[in-house]
Amino acid sequence: MVRSRLLSKVGSGVVALAAASFLAPLAFAQAPESNDPIKIALFDWTSVNLNAKIYGGILEKLGYTVEYPTADYLSSLTTGLTTGDLTIGMEFWATTAGEAMAASDATKETENLGPLGPKAKEEWWFPEYMKAKCPGLPNWEALKAPACAEAFSTAETAPKGRYLGGPVTWEGFDDERVVSLGLPFTVIHAGTDAAMFAELDSAYQREAPIMLWVYSPHWAPAKYKGEWVEFPEYTKECYTDPKWGSNPDAKYDCGKPHGDIFKYSWAGMKEKWPVAYKIAKAYTIETEVLNKMSGEIDLDGKAPEDVAAEWIAANEATWKAWAE
Structure with a gap:
C-alpha cells in the first residue's frame, strides 16, 4: 500500500504523515468515473x-x-x-x-x-439436547432409525422427521439428499432466512425438536449449543456421478461442500x-x-x-x- 511504503522510506514521522495526507486525495481523483x-x-x-x-x-x-x-x-x-x-x-x-x-x-x-x-460451512444442524433423543448423532446414519426420525418429527411430518431447509432459492439439494440416503425425513423450506432462525430460537428456548440448515459465517453457531450432522464427505463426483457413494443409483448421497x-x-x-x-x-x-x-x-x-x-x-x- 502507498501509505505503508511512505512510512518505511521516510525517516521523519511528521514528513511521512504530511506526505500521506497529500497523496490520499490523489488516489480517488478519478472517482467517480461515471x-x-x-x-x-x-x-x-x-x-x-x-x-x-x-x-x-x-x-x-x-x-x-x-x-x-x-x-x-x-x-x-x-x-x-x-x-x-x-x-x-x-x-x-x-x-x-x-x-x-x-x-x-x-x-x-x-x-x-x-x-x-x-x-463457508453449511449443513444440517441440531441442538445438543437432541442427542439424548437420537443416540448416535452426529453420525448421519443415526437419522435412519425410526425412533430418531420420530424424535425430530412434528404434527405435520410424523412419523417422519422434519428438516427445516433454507429458502428454495438457496438450493442445496436437501430434497435429493433425503431420497439418496434413505432418510425418513420431510424437507420443509423456510420462506426467509429470518423466519428460519426465528423458528430455531423458539424451539431452542422450549427444547423442542428441530433439525435445520445452519451456516457459518453466522451468529447462530455461537449463540446456540449444537452440532452439524456428519454426512459422507462431499466430493465433486457425489454431485455428478450416481455410482459414487453408498447409493449407486442416485447423486447427492453425501454432505454439502465447504469452501470460500x-x-x-x-x-x-x-x-x-x-x-x-x-x-x-x-x-x-x-x-x-x-x-x-x-x-x-x-x-x-x-x-x-x-x-x-x-x-x-x-x-x-x-x-x-x-x-x-
Whole structure:
C-alpha cells in the first residue's frame, strides 16, 4: 500500500504523515468515473446485505451513485451480472453456488473478484439436547432409525422427521439428499432466512425438536449449543456421478461442500468504474467481525445501514488503502 511504503522510506514521522495526507486525495481523483449507478445486489440473508451496504457506503463516500436492487441469488450469476443489470454481488458461496459460478465463468461476461475472507460451512444442524433423543448423532446414519426420525418429527411430518431447509432459492439439494440416503425425513423450506432462525430460537428456548440448515459465517453457531450432522464427505463426483457413494443409483448421497465465499461483478465494471472495482477486489472482512455485526442486526434490531456506517467510520484507513 502507498501509505505503508511512505512510512518505511521516510525517516521523519511528521514528513511521512504530511506526505500521506497529500497523496490520499490523489488516489480517488478519478472517482467517480461515471455517474451511472453501481447496482449492488441484495439477497435474502443478513451478512450479504450488510457487506453490500458497507461496500456501497464506501462508494457513496467517494461520490458514486449506488443502487441496491433485490435479486435472485443463483440466477443473478447467469443473468443480471452477465448483462450489467447488476454490477456486483458481495457473497456467492462455493457451498451452494458452485455450479452457478462455473456457468457464470463460462459466459466470460462476469468476473470472480476473489474471496471475501470467511470460509463457508453449511449443513444440517441440531441442538445438543437432541442427542439424548437420537443416540448416535452426529453420525448421519443415526437419522435412519425410526425412533430418531420420530424424535425430530412434528404434527405435520410424523412419523417422519422434519428438516427445516433454507429458502428454495438457496438450493442445496436437501430434497435429493433425503431420497439418496434413505432418510425418513420431510424437507420443509423456510420462506426467509429470518423466519428460519426465528423458528430455531423458539424451539431452542422450549427444547423442542428441530433439525435445520445452519451456516457459518453466522451468529447462530455461537449463540446456540449444537452440532452439524456428519454426512459422507462431499466430493465433486457425489454431485455428478450416481455410482459414487453408498447409493449407486442416485447423486447427492453425501454432505454439502465447504469452501470460500466469492465476490462477483459484471465484466464491464473494471473499465467503467476502475476505482470502485479496485476497492471491490480488495474488500475483505473477518469472520468474527461479520458474525458480530450480523448479530447486531438480527438480534439487537439495528438497521443494516447503521451497522455499515459504524464500520465505515471506524475503518476509514482500511478502505482508503483498498483504492491505493
